[in-house]
Each structure stands twice: as structure tokens, then as C-alpha cells.
Amino acid sequence: MMDLHEAPLLEKSAQAEENITTENVSLPETAKENKLVENKLSREEIVARVKELVDQPVESVKDEIDSLKQNYYKLRKNEVEEARRKFEEETGDTSGFTPEPDECEETLKGLLNVFKEKKAKLLEQQEKVKEENLLRKKSILEEIKKITEDSDNINKHYNDFQQLQQAFKEITDVPASAVNELWKNYQLYVEHFYDLLKINKELRDYDFKKNLDLKLTICESAEALAKNDDVVAAFKSLQTLHDEWRAIGPVAKELREDLWNRFKAASTVINKAHQQHFEILKADEQKNEAAKIAICEEIEAIDMTALKSFSAWDEKTKDIIALQERWKGIGFASRKVNNALFERFRKTCDEFFKQKAEYFKRVKDEMSLNLEKKKALCEKAEALKDSTDWKNTTDQMIAIQKEWKTIGPVAKKYSDAVWTRFIAACDYFFEQKNKQTASVRQVEQENLLLKKAVIEKLNALDEAMAPSEAVALVKTLMAEWNQIGHVPFKEKDKIYKSYQAALDKHFKRLNMNETKNRLNSFTSAVQQMASSDQAQNKLYRERERLMRSYEHVKAELQTYENNMGFLNISSKSGGGMLKEMERKMQKLKDEMQLIAQKIELIDENL
Known part of the structure; x- marks a missing residue:
């Protein structure tokens, strides 16, 4: 039989249990670290499997769906990397690589959204049930409280009390914020009941002994968990032990505090290890988050409008690939930002390669147009190269060459060929012109000497010669002059003036x-x-x-x-x-x- 003076000690024990329980629930929510076996399904088979699972109960399939989702994107990543590798082997460069669209991804996202909605509805329903359970448990506690307050008839209420205990234990899920208060009141009322219960000592001792054995077993289990290297699994198991502890009735008064302190000590070791684990994990996640943000900012800071050449784009592409490799070596950030960071990173990289592809296409189109323009100039030059209209053709050739200089570059594989074709036509024309010009210059020099000879003959004409004979000779020399061809252009006016001066002198003298x-x-x-x-x-x-x-x-x-x-x-x-x-x-x-x-x-x- 438990006396009323034992109640303060039991309250102290209950309060201590409340403290350790409060510590447990205040810790950060543990991350799910299910170690699922790698799925060997193809992406199409994964989508088909997810489609089968979304209609099944959420709790029974959520782990498998998470695993399938991870495997899907792992397969997709591997396929893209393999395609990029083949593209590089074929082209020697990855700058123009663009992954094939993933037609299955939209279907998968749709299915995952459906499952997400189902999961949200389930959680909503569970919270509703928890609130209902809370009201039921509070109602049961009120019934137990009434029994403990009827001290005169406490023995008569024993069966009712046990039924209420059973009913209280059968109600499981309640809001986490109410758990400690519920169990605190439950333990208080139960201990108070036993303190007041005037039953025979054998029955009470039997219950105490049975409860002692159960709680000793829990202590041993907790102490074994404290040595477990898997602190997350140990923490989860500890929560189960605390639930079992609460459900077990009291032990002998003189053993209660020591027994509770033993269980509390093992719990504290596990809780501290768990807390340290997540503090380290959180620090790593913060460091990873900062590193990933820095990579995103570095890519976003690239001024793509300043990249004006293939080599500039290729150099910047090497930087992007290096940043992608660095990203792969960084661990996860916290769950609340990790996906958003990856989307930011992927979007930034995709935008870079999109702009690069557009630049390459635009420049290649311009080069193709430039090639057509240069081919047209080649055809013009080839059509003119055999012309002997040296002056006009020279002007046209020079104009064509000037126009050539205004045309932009062409692709390397065509550049040498089209230039060789063009310069061959130009060189041929100017070589022929130089040959002709050299010949003409020689003839013009000879003509200059002949015309100088005519002028000398006119100047040497004997004034004593008979006028009729002199007139005939002057006309003969004029005819000879007219038969002589061109002289060098720079000598033309000078020699003509000398000729006219010689003629004028004789015209005046001979009255011509x-x-x-x-x-x-x-x-x-x-x-x-x-x-x-x-x-x-x-x-x-x-x-x-x-x-x-x-x-x-x-x-x-x-x-x-x-x-x-x-x-x-x-x-x-x-x-x-x-x-x-x-x-x-x-x-x-x-x-x-x-x-x-x-x-x-x-x-x-x-």
C-alpha cells in the first residue's frame, strides 16, 4: 500500500521524466537516412512503378517512392554524362552539347505531385486524429482524477481504474506539444491512485516487482543504445523506450528515484551524442550551402555579352565545367535550401550553355553568309581575270578587293580554300596586266624617241629650202608623227607642246x-x-x-x-x-x- 506522503517523491520523478522527455522532443527533426538498395529499373520502368505505387497507402510506399525518385534522377544524370562524353569523342568539344529532352520527367513530376498531395492530406487527417485522441485522453484523465479523489471507495474503483489505464494506453498518437503534459498528469494520477489504493500488500508488491523488471530491462536497453555508433538509430530507439517506460506502472518507492536516474543517465548520453551529430551535420550543411552559393554567384556574374569569340566562349566553358566538377565534390546543404540551390545552379548553367549555343549558331550563320558573299566575289574576279580592258578592270578588281575586306570571317575549313581561289584570280589578272604594261611601256618609250626624232627633224628643217618643198616635207613629218603610237602619259603634254611649237614656227614662215x-x-x-x-x-x-x-x-x-x-x-x-x-x-x-x-x-x- 502506498501512503500519501509518497506523492511528492513521485511528482519529483514525474517532473524529472518530463524534463528528459521535453529534451527529446525539442531536438531538431532527424533526417531520413534510409539506406535503400540501388534500384536497377530503367527510367521508364521507374515511372511505371511510381504510377502503380501512388494509388497505394502513403505510409506503406513513401520510402520506396523516395528511393525510386533518387534512382530516376541518378539514371538521368548518368545518361546525360554519357551523351556528353560521346559528343566530345565525336566532335572533340562539349561546347555545342545540348542534352536530349527528358520526356519521362514531366510524367514523373505529375505523379510525384499527386503523391505529395495525398501525403499532405494524410498528414492533415493524422493531425485531426491526434487532436481527437488528445481530447479522449484528457477525458480519461479526468475520469482517473475523479477516482483518485474518491479515497473512501478507492478499492471499489480498481477494475474501473485498470480499464481506464488500458483505454489511455490504447490511444496512441497525440500532438507532440501535449505529450509531456499528458504523461505527467497520467503518472501523477496513477501514482496517487496506488498511494491511496488500500489493496493487499501482495498485489501491490507483485505489480511493483513486475514493473521493476520491465524498467530494468528498459535501462539495460538504453545503456546498450548509448554504446551504439549509429546515433540516429539509437535516438529513434530511445523514443520507443521512453514510450514503454511511460506505459509501465510505478515501482517501490525506495527504488523509484535511483531507477529513473539510471534511465535518465543513459538517455542523456544518447541525446548528447544525437545533438552533437546534428550540430556537426548542420555546420557541414552551412559550409556546403555557402560554397554552393559562391559557385552560383560566380556563374551568374559572368558577362556573356562580353564574350565575342569562339575562344572566349570556350575558355569560359572550361571555367563552367570546372565549377560543375567542384559542385559535385560538395556535400548536401540543409534540406530546406538544397533543392532550391540545385535548381538555381542548374538554371544558371543551362542559361550559359543556351546563350553559347545561340552565339555559335548566330556566328556560324554569319560565316555561312560571308562564305556566300566571298564566293560571289570569287566568281566576279574569275569573270574579270582574262579581261584586257586594263583600266576599267583594274578599277573593278580594286573595288572587289576592298569589298572583300569588309566581309567578315568564314569557317576555318573554308577560309584557306576561298581565299586561295580569290587571290588566284586577282593575281592572274594583275600578272597579265603587268606583262602587258611592261610591253606597252617599252613601246611607249620607243614611240617617245621616234616623236623626239620628228621634232628634231622639224627644228632642223633648212629655212633656205624652197617653200613648196618645205611644205611637202612638213606634211610628211606630220604624217610620220601621226603614225607613231602613244608615248608615256607623263611625257605626252610636254612632247606635244614641243611638236606644236616646231610646227607653228613653220606654219607661220610658210604661210600654212x-x-x-x-x-x-x-x-x-x-x-x-x-x-x-x-x-x-x-x-x-x-x-x-x-x-x-x-x-x-x-x-x-x-x-x-x-x-x-x-x-x-x-x-x-x-x-x-x-x-x-x-x-x-x-x-x-x-x-x-x-x-x-x-x-x-x-x-x-x-
Whole structure:
């Protein structure tokens, strides 16, 4: 029989048990570390299996579904890595690699979302049941309390008391926040009941002994768990032992505190080991989180707009791959951020490779367009390379070469070939031109010597020769002059002036029509140009020269006319200067008229 004075000690024991229990439930929630055997199913078979499981009870399949999910993404990762390896073997580079879309993943995500909703509903239902259980247990405690308060009829209530105990134990799940308070009150009322219960000593001692044996067994189990290296498993088992301890009735008063202290000591060892384990795990997770955030930020900081070449993209790709390898070597972050970090990392990497693929495609498209443009220029150069219209073709070739320089690069495998083709056509033309030009220059030098010889003959003409004979010789020399071809361009005007000066001297002396003879001489020259190669080009060039001469003479005449206003014609010297200027002005007018006639003559032959 337990006396009422024992109640304070029992309260102390219950309070101590409450403390250790409160310590247990305040620890961080343990991570599920189920060591599941690797599933050998394919991704399609995994999806099919998940589809079968989602309709089954959540509690019975949740571990298998988690395992299947992990195996699915492990398989997917391995497939992508294998595809990347093959791509690299085939191309020698992974820069353009893009994984094939995963058609099964959306189906899997849909199934997992369905299961997630079922799981949430189950938890909601369980919480509702726990609240209902809490109300039932509180109601039972009130009944037990009433029994303990009826001390006069305590023996009569023994059977009722046992039934209430059984009913209390059969109700299991309640909200975690209420567990300690429930068991504290239960133990208090039970101990109070036994203290008040006036039953025979043998029955009480029998219950105490039975409870002692059970609690000693629990103590031994707890002490064995304290030596277990698997602190997570030990902690889980300890919770079960505490549940069993609570369900066992009291022991003899003199043994209660020592027995409880023994169990409490073993529990404390396990709890501390468990706490240390998760503190270390948390520190590692925080370190891993910081390392993963740093990698994400490093990739996000890449200015992809500054990557303007294949080599720049390739160098940055090496950095990304190195960061991916570093990521693989980092352990898990905390569960609440680990998935989000991985999604951030994957999204950032995907965006980089997407931008790279777009850049490569854009540049390759530009190179293809550049290749077509350069091929077109090759065709133009090849069409012109055999032309003998040296002036126009040279201008066209130079224009083509300038246009070539404005076109961007082409792919390496075409670059040398298209350049060789283009430069071959250009070189061929200019080599032919140089050969022709060298030949023409030699002929022009010979013509220059011949024309100088004609001028020397004109200058050496004997003034004592009979006029008729002299006129005939001058005309012969003029015909000889007209038969001689072109001279070097830079010598043309100089030699022509010397020739005209020699002719003018004889025209004046022999009373020959200077203008008519000069025009006749030019007519022969025009006819010679009109019948030569590149006639149009030569005539146009001569016309341009005459137009320049016309403008030059016109400007000189304008100068004389302007200077006329400054002369003092009243003086003797002024009158002489006026006559000289009028003579020069008339000569310039005659020269302009002759040039105009020459231009008309060229126009008739164009």
C-alpha cells in the first residue's frame, strides 16, 4: 500500500521524466537516412512503378517512392554524362552539347505531385486524429482524477481504474506539444491512485516487482543504445523506450528515484551524442550551402555579352565545367535550401550553355553568309581575270578587293580554300596586266624617241629650202608623227607642246593655215585611236584631257580680261601693252576654238 506522503517523491520523478522527455522532443527533426538498395529499373520502368505505387497507402510506399525518385534522377544524370562524353569523342568539344529532352520527367513530376498531395492530406487527417485522441485522453484523465479523489471507495474503483489505464494506453498518437503534459498528469494520477489504493500488500508488491523488471530491462536497453555508433538509430530507439517506460506502472518507492536516474543517465548520453551529430551535420550543411552559393554567384556574374569569340566562349566553358566538377565534390546543404540551390545552379548553367549555343549558331550563320558573299566575289574576279580592258578592270578588281575586306570571317575549313581561289584570280589578272604594261611601256618609250626624232627633224628643217618643198616635207613629218603610237602619259603634254611649237614656227614662215593643219593632225590621231584596242577608253581619256585644257585656257583668258581694266591706255607704254594683251587674248580664243573643234571631232567618233 502506498501512503500519501509518497506523492511528492513521485511528482519529483514525474517532473524529472518530463524534463528528459521535453529534451527529446525539442531536438531538431532527424533526417531520413534510409539506406535503400540501388534500384536497377530503367527510367521508364521507374515511372511505371511510381504510377502503380501512388494509388497505394502513403505510409506503406513513401520510402520506396523516395528511393525510386533518387534512382530516376541518378539514371538521368548518368545518361546525360554519357551523351556528353560521346559528343566530345565525336566532335572533340562539349561546347555545342545540348542534352536530349527528358520526356519521362514531366510524367514523373505529375505523379510525384499527386503523391505529395495525398501525403499532405494524410498528414492533415493524422493531425485531426491526434487532436481527437488528445481530447479522449484528457477525458480519461479526468475520469482517473475523479477516482483518485474518491479515497473512501478507492478499492471499489480498481477494475474501473485498470480499464481506464488500458483505454489511455490504447490511444496512441497525440500532438507532440501535449505529450509531456499528458504523461505527467497520467503518472501523477496513477501514482496517487496506488498511494491511496488500500489493496493487499501482495498485489501491490507483485505489480511493483513486475514493473521493476520491465524498467530494468528498459535501462539495460538504453545503456546498450548509448554504446551504439549509429546515433540516429539509437535516438529513434530511445523514443520507443521512453514510450514503454511511460506505459509501465510505478515501482517501490525506495527504488523509484535511483531507477529513473539510471534511465535518465543513459538517455542523456544518447541525446548528447544525437545533438552533437546534428550540430556537426548542420555546420557541414552551412559550409556546403555557402560554397554552393559562391559557385552560383560566380556563374551568374559572368558577362556573356562580353564574350565575342569562339575562344572566349570556350575558355569560359572550361571555367563552367570546372565549377560543375567542384559542385559535385560538395556535400548536401540543409534540406530546406538544397533543392532550391540545385535548381538555381542548374538554371544558371543551362542559361550559359543556351546563350553559347545561340552565339555559335548566330556566328556560324554569319560565316555561312560571308562564305556566300566571298564566293560571289570569287566568281566576279574569275569573270574579270582574262579581261584586257586594263583600266576599267583594274578599277573593278580594286573595288572587289576592298569589298572583300569588309566581309567578315568564314569557317576555318573554308577560309584557306576561298581565299586561295580569290587571290588566284586577282593575281592572274594583275600578272597579265603587268606583262602587258611592261610591253606597252617599252613601246611607249620607243614611240617617245621616234616623236623626239620628228621634232628634231622639224627644228632642223633648212629655212633656205624652197617653200613648196618645205611644205611637202612638213606634211610628211606630220604624217610620220601621226603614225607613231602613244608615248608615256607623263611625257605626252610636254612632247606635244614641243611638236606644236616646231610646227607653228613653220606654219607661220610658210604661210600654212596653222589651225587647219593642227586640226588635220589631230584628225589623224583620232582616227588612229578609234581603230585601236580599247578605242572607247582612249577616246574618253583624250576628251577628258581636252576638257581640262579648255577650262585652263578659258581661265587664262578670264585673267587677261580682268587685267585689262588696270591698264593706263593714255600713256605710250600702256597702249603697247594693250595691243600685246589683245594679241594674246585672241590667240587664247583661237586655242579655245581649236580645242572645241577637237572635242566635237572626238564626239563624232564615240
